[in-house]
Amino acid sequence: MSQPNPTIGEPHDYHAIARRITDMALADGRSYGMLHQFCTTIGHRLSGSPQAAQAVEWGRQAMIESGLERVHLQPVLVPHWERGGAETVILIADGKAEQLRGLALGGSVATPPEGITAGVIEVRSIAEVAGLGERARGNIIFFNRPMDPKLINTFDAYSGAVDQRVNGPVAAARAGAVAVLVRSITTAMDTIPHTGMLRYNDSVTKIPAVAISTVDAEHLSQTLRHHPNACVTIKTNCRTLPDAESHNVIGQLTGTEKPDETVVIGGHLDSWDVGHGAHDDGAGCVQAIEALRLLKALGLRPKRTIRAVLWMNEENGLRGGIAYADSVTKHGPRHIAAIESDRGGFAPRGFYVEADMPTVERVARWAEYFRNMGAERFVYGGGGADIGPLKAHGVLNIGLNVESHRYFDYHHAASDTFAQVNRRELELGAAALALLAWLIAEEGL
């Protein structure tokens, strides 16, 4: 690595540069104001919705106002699913009916207008469904395995639970079930349901699937223990429309020496259709734009190009990430690294580097510059969904690592609002992104 130059302000005095970036982010950062405007004027923005179209235009304007160069839109055809009218989940047990708080999973089919009423079989895993044999037939399968609270990193706990939501509906349909209920994949014990993508298989009957809040999942489980013959009526009103035209939003600071070598940073512009999508992933979008604004405002013109991309359709298709990787592979410029912020706008702790250990260690040699902001943990881990398609083309994937305890309290839920974002934490994340992008743009990999 380059030795830090002791003259403050010299391009390779990375301690001084880290300090300047951090100071400006904390004293005069714009991420928080940008996110406030984004959340309060547009709010949630599922792919294909009018709000998603507004978000594209918002992103374009925000990049222009932040002084980014070559701001442009990249067309992407995205899935277009609509929730329709509010879903209902009614539990009928012991002669009483009560409403559970539910939210259809993204991509779910509709029930018949009168809904589906059936008995409920609770399971803790997809494997258990196969073991049910004929018992599953005609019933509703209720996946009720909580996230493992003992895992310090809540993303690990999410990974360990989310298969129920993603693959549960197909597994249940294969067993002859008529619908699926899923315990919300969240660390919170509350009454707010959390949605998220399910994956159908065209050769298996598509059955409706709804997440219920953790409090309601506990209640349903208790009820089934005392009243095994309780039944549930589920109504969903979802529909899938033809694919819609949408866009990734792209802007950059062009490199002075190697403009064709590019470091890309970004987050995803779409969100689920509840709350503000503030942490997921409004935060990553504003941080990517702000990272470039910070560098420009500080007069830090990179050797290599640093590009910000707001990807469309991470939540239910990844079409933006795929289209982006396709286009840069075919038409260049050459990408050397991609850094995604999609773990919420919380206090940055470091970076996940998705590579072999020598590469992790090569990136980790810069950790010392991140110590002051508390973001010195450089470890092996996943970069991010949107940048995943770039991996196949040899682009190093890196993910911003943040304090993760709160993220899944809000993830894919009505509670993911601007109010849950802390200004300092959000701005520091932008500083961390800016600094790592700068280091890679200056030093290469």
Added chain:
Amino acid sequence: MSQPNPTIGEPHDYHAIARRITDMALADGRSYGMLHQFCTTIGHRLSGSPQAAQAVEWGRQAMIESGLERVHLQPVLVPHWERGGAETVILIADGKAEQLRGLALGGSVATPPEGITAGVIEVRSIAEVAGLGERARGNIIFFNRPMDPKLINTFDAYSGAVDQRVNGPVAAARAGAVAVLVRSITTAMDTIPHTGMLRYNDSVTKIPAVAISTVDAEHLSQTLRHHPNACVTIKTNCRTLPDAESHNVIGQLTGTEKPDETVVIGGHLDSWDVGHGAHDDGAGCVQAIEALRLLKALGLRPKRTIRAVLWMNEENGLRGGIAYADSVTKHGPRHIAAIESDRGGFAPRGFYVEADMPTVERVARWAEYFRNMGAERFVYGGGGADIGPLKAHGVLNIGLNVESHRYFDYHHAASDTFAQVNRRELELGAAALALLAWLIAEEGL
């Protein structure tokens, strides 16, 4: 240090013990439930108030229910200040009157019933007041220096700003001012005023002092720029009553080998008279109780005694901390270390050790056991106000270090409520306290 014993469950396999403590805290921790009950049934609890008396009894019961031993109360005589009716701050400029959001500082005297109306002189520091000369006389001094946003650790920024609130009133009175307004010492830009202690001097006229919200401070500053002759009417209704009887709450796990050597952990039971005092310092109280419950529930009986203390009157007198230090100095048992949690119930990052570097390093040799929970930063720093009086008696002071970005958004304000506390972050803090107390109790210092 002892070498970790590879047999899981052996008393010196500290990695395994760290894991067991952390697992139980995250999967079955009781801090969050305790804090919920504390905040919602009692709420804020300023020294001398009926709620403070309820808090003492609550603490005693909580310790008994958590299985602590020798639970008892230690009498403490505390200051008894009351806000009285709501304060008002009216800005009159350009023929218009408008209310600013204010909160009298703790200890402030009352204004006359008709209030005090005077011109306003804005300053950024106490030093500036001395430079005003005769201009200050008969006016209200408005201290308006913000916390430095560039400091990563918000406690450093607090230290750099709080002199305005603590010592501003005496400095202003010395210069002939009739009252003081102080910009709330907070990282938030909002409409919520933050109170806190002021320090009078018996030889200087006591003038009333009120904090105003940061939004109002900015507005007042702007107004004064355009209308230097604007004036403000301040009304406060505070009074100081005779000292009141109160208590520290004490419980312990008695050591098996050296019961007379004690490690004390704790937080303070009192709070300001707004909000819930959830982060400040309900969090520290429940964490101290929970730390001992965790050890006991895991069958970890310490060699030395570990004692939990809920100190009374940290906010406006420190009488509990002083009384505690006096009593243990006179009557024992010998205390070897004191660990305080009073920086909010946020994600633990490590510990501040208030000692010379060899001692810091001696404690830091255990940092590896805290890495998994993200609390491996062991650095020099202040332990805590309540344990400060023990320092004079050679007791090592240690403070739980947490992610600090959010703390001063809520500190001493109506916004310091249970809703701002994250369950996992709070419980992990209890785990960190339990583990360090265990290590010291096993290994000594």
